[in-house]
Amino acid sequence: MPIGVHIKENPAGFHRFDSVWTPTALVLDENGKERHRIEGYLPKEEFAAQLLLGLARVAFMQKKWADSEKLYDEIIQKYPNTEAAPEAIYWKAVSHYKGTNDHTVLGEVPKTLQQKYPKSVWAKKAIPWMA
């Protein structure tokens, strides 16, 4: 459900979501709760990957683990060269763990992130999972 708000036409709508800059894009769940925020311009691929991160987060927060895992995997497959990709690897593993209680999947993540995205903050965040 796409909503377009021009800040001069609808300043109240802009401030309603604590927006402070344009462009800003929000992904909300069906109850209108914000689940992801993108502030500032992004190239097409980065933006598409960020939108998928938002949808994955919506599913994750609804405890739809299989759905969120699938969406995170879509980011990894379609947008491997984006900033969203290492984050998706991290959260895909968490989704899998939440859905199955199989913690072994987490142990693979630090190595993958170190190999593919060594400069990513997500590589650092996964360090405690090192098997």
Next chain:
Amino acid sequence: MAVSWNKDIDAALSQAKGQHKPVLVDFSAAPA
């Protein structure tokens, strides 16, 4: 593919809730 943007925030949120769909809100200052 053209996106059909809703301008009425409350109506769109209500519709999203009824259809169990997530929402994308795009804030822009670009000239129309």
